[in-house]
Amino acid sequence: MEETGKPLGRVEALLEAERCLYCFDAPCEKVCPANVPIPEFIHSIKTNNLQGAREIIEVAHPLIETCGRLCPEESFCQSVCARVKIDSPIKIRELHRYVTDNTEPSRNLIIPVRNKGRVAIVGGGPAGLSCARELGRLGFETVIFEKKELGGIPMQQVSNVRFPEKIGKREVRFINDNFVTEVKDKKVQSVKDIGNGFDAIFIATGLQGELDLDVKGTNLKGIYNASELLKLARASIKTPVGRRVGVIGGGNVAVEVATVLKQENSERDVELVYRRSLKELKAFKDEIDEAVNVGVTMQFLAIPVEIKGIDSVTGIVVRRSRLSKPDASGRRNFEEIPDSDFFIPFDTIVIAIGQKLADYFPEIEKTERGLIKVDDNLMTSTKGVFAGGDIVRGASTIVESVADGKKAASSISNFSNGGENV
Amino acid sequence: MYKEKDISIDFLGIHLDSPFVLSASPSTDEMEMAYNGLKEGWAGVILKTTSIKENVVNLKNPMMSSFGSMSEKVVGLGNIDLISKYHINDIEERVRYLKKEFPNKIIAASIMGAKKEDWQSLVLRLKKAGADLIECSFSCPQGSMGEEAGKMLAQSIEATEKVTTWVKEAADKIPILIKITPQVTDIVEVARAVKRGGADGITASNTIPSLLGIDINTFEPYPSLFGESSYSGLSGSAIKPITLRTIAEIAKNVDIVISGNGGAFTWEDAVEFMALGASNVQFCTLPMHYGFRTIRDLKSGLAHYLEDMGFDSPLDIMGKSLGKIKTNEELPELYVRSEIDTEKCIGCGLCYVACSDGGHMAIQWESEKRKPSVDEDKCTGCSMCMQVCPVDAIKMREKLDDSIHYFIEKR
Numbered sequence: 093m094e095e096t097g098k099p100l101g102r103v104e105a106l107l108e109a110e111r112c113l114y115c116f117d118a119p120c121e122k123v124c125p126a127n128v129p130i131p132e133f134i135h136s137i138k139t140n141n142l143q144g145a146r147e148i149i150e151v152a153h154p155l156i157e158t159c160g161r162l163c164p165e166e167s168f169c170q171s172v173c174a175r176v177k178i179d180s181p182i183k184i185r186e187l188h189r190y191v192t193d194n195t196e197p198s199r200n201l202i203i204p205v206r207n208k209g210r211v212a213i214v215g216g217g218p219a220g221l222s223c224a225r226e227l228g229r230l231g232f233e234t235v236i237f238e239k240k241e242l243g244g245i246p247m248q249q250v251s252n253v254r255f256p257e258k259i260g261k262r263e264v265r266f267i268n269d270n271f272v273t274e275v276k277d278k279k280v281q282s283v284k285d286i287g288n289g290f291d292a293i294f295i296a297t298g299l300q301g302e303l304d305l306d307v308k309g310t311n312l313k314g315i316y317n318a319s320e321l322l323k324l325a326r327a328s329i330k331t332p333v334g335r336r337v338g339v340i341g342g343g344n345v346a347v348e349v350a351t352v353l354k355q356e357n358s359e360r361d362v363e364l365v366y367r368r369s370l371k372e373l374k375a376f377k378d379e380i381d382e383a384v385n386v387g388v389t390m391q392f393l394a395i396p397v398e399i400k401g402i403d404s405v406t407g408i409v410v411r412r413s414r415l416s417k418p419d420a421s422g423r424r425n426f427e428e429i430p431d432s433d434f435f436i437p438f439d440t441i442v443i444a445i446g447q448k449l450a451d452y453f454p455e456i457e458k459t460e461r462g463l464i465k466v467d468d469n470l471m472t473s474t475k476g477v478f479a480g481g482d483i484v485r486g487a488s489t490i491v492e493s494v495a496d497g498k499k500a501a502s503s504i505s506n507f508s509n510g511g512e513n514v
Numbered sequence: 515m516y517k518e519k520d521i522s523i524d525f526l527g528i529h530l531d532s533p534f535v536l537s538a539s540p541s542t543d544e545m546e547m548a549y550n551g552l553k554e555g556w557a558g559v560i561l562k563t564t565s566i567k568e569n570v571v572n573l574k575n576p577m578m579s580s581f582g583s584m585s586e587k588v589v590g591l592g593n594i595d596l597i598s599k600y601h602i603n604d605i606e607e608r609v610r611y612l613k614k615e616f617p618n619k620i621i622a623a624s625i626m627g628a629k630k631e632d633w634q635s636l637v638l639r640l641k642k643a644g645a646d647l648i649e650c651s652f653s654c655p656q657g658s659m660g661e662e663a664g665k666m667l668a669q670s671i672e673a674t675e676k677v678t679t680w681v682k683e684a685a686d687k688i689p690i691l692i693k694i695t696p697q698v699t700d701i702v703e704v705a706r707a708v709k710r711g712g713a714d715g716i717t718a719s720n721t722i723p724s725l726l727g728i729d730i731n732t733f734e735p736y737p738s739l740f741g742e743s744s745y746s747g748l749s750g751s752a753i754k755p756i757t758l759r760t761i762a763e764i765a766k767n768v769d770i771v772i773s774g775n776g777g778a779f780t781w782e783d784a785v786e787f788m789a790l791g792a793s794n795v796q797f798c799t800l801p802m803h804y805g806f807r808t809i810r811d812l813k814s815g816l817a818h819y820l821e822d823m824g825f826d827s828p829l830d831i832m833g834k835s836l837g838k839i840k841t842n843e844e845l846p847e848l849y850v851r852s853e854i855d856t857e858k859c860i861g862c863g864l865c866y867v868a869c870s871d872g873g874h875m876a877i878q879w880e881s882e883k884r885k886p887s888v889d890e891d892k893c894t895g896c897s898m899c900m901q902v903c904p905v906d907a908i909k910m911r912e913k914l915d916d917s918i919h920y921f922i923e924k925r
Contacts, residue, residue: 106583106584110585111585113864113904114864115862115863116862116863116864116866116879117863117866174861174862174884178860178904178905
């Protein structure tokens with residue numbers, strides 16, 4: 093299937109780049125978790141120096157291809173663009189993608205001698221890969237522990253249409269070939285599993301496993317987890333779902349899987365079932381827009397009560413909810429409306445209500461939510477063991493994981509200069 | 515639907531329904547184009563420069579090149595064009611026809627000759643055909659004909675005066691405009707020579723010799739003719755400031771009628787030309803780029819401006835700025851400080867950068883609030899900050915004795 097989102101052509105890109113004010117101390121750059129020097133790379137687009145533009149982004153951002161496509165720019169750089177005060181924000185992500193689409197990784201890369209130490213990285217997703225690249229640049233040997241394919245969530249749970257596999261693979265390969273010493277296919281559940289011979293450890297496993305829907309009927313045929321379907325879709329294998337699909341959830345993955353299933357077969361009805369309203373939907377605006385565009389329908393203010401069926405799913409009973417007081421973050425909560433149950437017929441139910449924490453690394457201190465607790469330098473309660481990404485933040489964005497990877501590398505380098513072993 | 519404001523002027527004894535005339539250019543090189551331009555509402559046409567039948571014109575193409583950005587592609591337009599391939603026998607026909615079709619418009623022609631008899635026969639034939647006015651090109655950047663071919667006639671004081679005398683002798687009562695070039699050591703001396711030669715007016719000025727660019731991959735100059743090129747005559751917005759200076763210098767020093775030409779793109783530009791002493795304004799790159807239809811906004815913009823300013827006629831604008839142009843030594847030394855309007859400021863920090871690296875390090879930057887502020891002890895009032903502000907939020911507060919004056923440069 094064709095990749096979504098029409099990339100900017102040269103004329104469009106130059107016109108858009110010319111709109112950039114080239115702010116000093118630019119708000120976009122400051123708010124970017126990876127601190128990409130945005131006005132500088134846009135200036136280089138204007139001067140037809142695309143390779144220079146790429147280098148500017150690449151130095152700041154190890155996952156340049158991934159974020160040029162998947163970064164929720166409306167949450168970061170574009171939300172603070174000074175141009176808003178004149179007309180509309182610069183399409184920063186589109187310009188970023190224009191650069192990556194029209195350039196190749198630099199041939200002038202300097203790979204330093206790896207003599208500064210040896211670091212174990214648990215997890216080969218955005219945080220782990222970013223940390224590996226930064227450590228490689230700083231002269232460290234890196235060993236990534238990863239049971240699955242390198243790349244993490246962007247490679248496993250984003251549709252091929254939004255993030256083509258060959259582009260993701262090229263990016264991962266580039267980091268792996270140039271900055272990673274070794275990848276070990278070994279399951280790591282505690283610091284002990286890693287073994288000896290490392291100067292520091294970076295834990296970036298992400299969240300493991302999916303949350304189960306706690307209602308009756310989840311043992312029926314025709315119920316799937318979002319991630320298993322996304323994995324099939326990425327591998328271009330036909331999914332086993334039916335003609336009337338209900339997707340339960342309200343996050344990026346729910347929206348993504350609904351979009352993918354509708355794209356796979358436009359005859360199929362795909363309906364998102366969510367407890368709160370559109371405003372509380374925890375997905376990025378462009379993903380929601382995409383879902384609506386392809387024809388995904390949405391059932392808001394609906395709490396799943398029971399999945400019905402004899403052998404296979406025939407539908408779901410949901411209860412109406414209404415929005416109640418906002419929580420501490422300002423996001424409104426919901427409450428049930430009594431006697432408001434109704435039935436929606438479905439032949440397939442997809443569960444996408446989020447990922448759960450695994451009870452790994454028992455020796456490391458956790459937060460109340462069960463996430464790994466870290467200090468300002470991302471060091472855990474165990475000296476020399478650092479952590480970042482979703483396992484520290486909970487479900488978050490790729491660019492925040494990238495930022496953690498970068499920060500951890502710099503902390504590890506400082507720590508290692510102190511000369512202490514794990 | 516609306517009452518029309520009279521924006522007509524008297525130019526060298528000829529009535530023009532507006533000050534806006536199509537200059538000798540590709541826009542007036544075809545009969546049908548000149549016709550269309552007049553039909554669309556231009557006050558007159560100066561047909562593209564013609565010559566005697568024996569003069570061979572070998573035009574080279576592509577002849578155009580330009581520079582600018584993607585959002586404003588033609589800031590400057592260059593051409594390696596020559597005079598018209600049509601000779602005087604065609605042009606006199608056109609003059610006759612156009613004069614018959616448009617008796618109330620100004621029908622003029624531009625000429626270029628080598629010898630005295632060429633110049634004079636061109637004038638006589640146009641006179642007989644009924645031309646209202648004759649413009650003599652002394653400044654085609656590709657060079658003039660005659661003894662010093664390749665050099666512009668108006669670059670020689672003696673030649674300028676001599677040829678002007680020839681032309682005026684033949685023209686008698688028909689007004690003569692001499693089109694000069696700013697590419698000279700002393701423009702005032704040239705204008706004086708034109709006056710001594712007896713011309714009625716001066717066209718200030720023409721395109722300016724230039725080189726439009728180089729393809730940095732092939733090193734071909736622009737416009738590339740199989741990899742090679744020549745110097746171009748530059749027109750368009752890029753040359754407006756040069757034309758303004760040319761008009762001002764002539765108007766301040768020589769008592770001669772001026773037709774402004776070179777770089778005017780809007781009615782506002784035309785007002786500026788006239789404020790410096792031009793009686794009317796010629797347009798070439800504007801209609802070449804956006805068409806003859808542009809006359810409508812030129813006329814409407816000027817009419818509304820006159821209304822707003824309380825002027826009766828465009829001639830009221832003439833020379834309004836001349837007395838305000840001084841030598842640098844004559845200018846006062848002021849206490850000037852930059853003033854930033856924090857309401858308008860969008861916090862881009864460009865004024866800070868410009869002052870830090872190109873001014874006097876007098877603007878302070880509060881990073882958290884994204885707020886610039888002026889250190890009055892360091893500010894010298896150079897106004898670099900005002901130039902770069904994207905939202906016109908900066909003005910210059912000037913103090914002389916006890917009076918305050920604000921300099922606000924508008925876009």
